[in-house]
Amino acid sequence: MMSCTKMEERILAYVDGRLKDSERSETEKHLASCAACRVRVNEFRSVGELLDELPQVEPSPAFDVRVRARVAAEPVKQSWWAWLRPSPRIAFAASALLVATLWIDYHSTVIAPLIPPDEADAQMMQDISVMEDHDTLANFEPLKELPPPVDNADDTDDSDHQM
Amino acid sequence: MTRSDVQLMLDVKSGDERSFELLLQRYRTPLVNFLYRMVRSREQAEDLAQEVFIRVYRAREEYVPSAKFTTWLFRIATNLALNSLRDHRYQKLEMSIDAPLTDSEEGDERPFEVADKHPTVEQELVEEERKKMIRHAIEKLPEKQRAAVLLHKYQELDYAEIAKILSCSESALKSLLFRAYEMLRVELAPLVRRGKEAK
Numbered sequence: 001m002m003s004c005t006k007m008e009e010r011i012l013a014y015v016d017g018r019l020k021d022s023e024r025s026e027t028e029k030h031l032a033s034c035a036a037c038r039v040r041v042n043e044f045r046s047v048g049e050l051l052d053e054l055p056q057v058e059p060s061p062a063f064d065v066r067v068r069a070r071v072a073a074e075p076v077k078q079s080w081w082a083w084l085r086p087s088p089r090i091a092f093a094a095s096a097l098l099v100a101t102l103w104i105d106y107h108s109t110v111i112a113p114l115i116p117p118d119e120a121d122a123q124m125m126q127d128i129s130v131m132e133d134h135d136t137l138a139n140f141e142p143l144k145e146l147p148p149p150v151d152n153a154d155d156t157d158d159s160d161h162q163m
Numbered sequence: 164m165t166r167s168d169v170q171l172m173l174d175v176k177s178g179d180e181r182s183f184e185l186l187l188q189r190y191r192t193p194l195v196n197f198l199y200r201m202v203r204s205r206e207q208a209e210d211l212a213q214e215v216f217i218r219v220y221r222a223r224e225e226y227v228p229s230a231k232f233t234t235w236l237f238r239i240a241t242n243l244a245l246n247s248l249r250d251h252r253y254q255k256l257e258m259s260i261d262a263p264l265t266d267s268e269e270g271d272e273r274p275f276e277v278a279d280k281h282p283t284v285e286q287e288l289v290e291e292e293r294k295k296m297i298r299h300a301i302e303k304l305p306e307k308q309r310a311a312v313l314l315h316k317y318q319e320l321d322y323a324e325i326a327k328i329l330s331c332s333e334s335a336l337k338s339l340l341f342r343a344y345e346m347l348r349v350e351l352a353p354l355v356r357r358g359k360e361a362k
Contacts, residue, residue: 046355047347051316059195067216
């Protein structure tokens with residue numbers, strides 16, 4: 001037979017209807033023979049009904065607005081691996097860097113082609129004959145003191161006399 | 164199809180802000196009611212409920228569905244309410260338990276259903292006195308007992324869940340609830356008797 005102390009553990013579950021069938025029938029057997037526990041069960045039920053009488057409160061209209069504002073103000077968490085995630089800014093910066101590198105590389109090759117030193121010296125030697133007609137030679141002071149060149153016709157006559 | 168709380172929370176974890184909005188809509192009223200009955204101040208209850216939602220949002224990245232969402236939610240709410248009551252204990256001690264509730268406290272509560280008959284002024288006064296008595300009886304419960312009763316009666320959580328929220332064993336919770344209902348039975352004795360007479 002169940003004791004009143006054991007009943008104390010079960011009384012709320014019994015009132016709530018949360019007991020297993022076997023526990024419920026055991027509890028009801030006890031209630032059938034114990035007036036004090038029957039009174040308590042009825043009074044616990046009555047207390048439950050009284051608590052139901054309290055009306056519910058509704059949150060104020062500003063409540064949701066305030067929660068949303070606080071959520072929006074929360075800092076975005078950046079994890080250690082966040083930089084690996086696709087980002088338009090990082091993609092743009094990387095593309096721009098790549099284009100700039102390729103452009104500089106291409107133009108430096110066109111402007112200053114790489115010539116081996118020996119080949120460069122040979123090129124300079126070839127260019128000296130071209131420089132004979134250059135202003136530097138024309139304006140060279142010692143050359144100005146020389147007598148003016150003779151005509152081609154005189155050259156022919158002289159050659160004729162010598163012969 | 165209605166998504167479960169856990170599914171919504173996992174979606175929030177994946178970055179879906181709309182799922183957080185759905186959780187807010189689902190739990191704003193139960194949370195504010197629970198906290199209001201714990202701390203007896205509408206303003207404070209709303210501040211605490213906001214804090215609960217913010218903590219849930221902040222914890223989204225680490226969320227693991229190891230327990231029911233409501234267990235986690237009301238555990239945060241209970242801890243915040245108990246801490247708040249502790250912080251305001253000195254202030255509370257200065258208030259008389261018999262002092263009339265302020266207008267803001269009284270005027271905040273609206274019944275679930277609008278009565279279809281018009282009660283007389285006397286009936287309204289009797290009804291108001293009755294509600295005041297019930298509110299005071301709940302208020303007089305020790306804080307942990309009060310939390311247990313509110314979670315049991317108004318949130319209809321099962322014993323195992325309430326025990327987890329209050330960090331105690333299930334048998335300790337049953338004992339806690341029994342003592343709380345015993346105290347309510349004594350405090351509300353006049354109403355309990357009247358209730359029995361009416362039946």
